[in-house]
Amino acid sequence: MQVPLYQAKAEFFRMLGHPVRIRVLELLQHGPLPVRELLKDIDVEPSNLSQQLAVLRRSGIVVSVREGSTVSYALAGGDVADLLKAARRILTELLVGQSELLEELRHADAGGVPVPRGR
Template identity: 40%
Template sequence: MNHELGQFKSDFFKALAHPLRIKILELLAEGDKNVNEIQTIVGSEGSAVSQQLTILRAKNIVVGTKEGNRVVYSLRDPMIAELLQVARQIFNNHLVDTITMLDKFNTADIEK
């Protein structure tokens, strides 16, 4: 893997490495939204949402389109929604594995 591609991947995943940014991306995967809509849904202050959107825009993960006096945000690439879905599936798989491991551990303790 060349250095530029490695750096791009690293920067991309760093941009995703914040719970509020993930929540914003999950919302935008459902459809375009403006800052006020995002703020209302996530229950966060507008400044926090705007700050996270700025980071996502800087990394070309979301785009903002001016509509009247509002900016409507959308995912730059619809595959980001797929990436989030795959990440959720990986998390669920790990969760199932952890639950299975704990069940085996608890069963072993009961049998002692």
């Protein structure tokens, strides 16, 4: 039985739904990194990082390369970096909207007349 596309998308976003995984993907946008560098930049236990890297590797979003005793990780494709950029744009727009709403509320609390958004 084939999984509906919307369900596959939900599983994909659920897989991304961990702060350590997102941080790993952000760091790998700039190129492959050895695990020791990821550990230096992400404040987690080695076992936790290993677990999160395994999830990303099984999903096919990252690939690992072993060179001697060093294991490095890289994004499997550029689309992940595009997705992270899109998420930043969306969050920026949401935060701008929230700050405008907060300013309206502060103005109203100060006894002013609420000014409609966008004007």
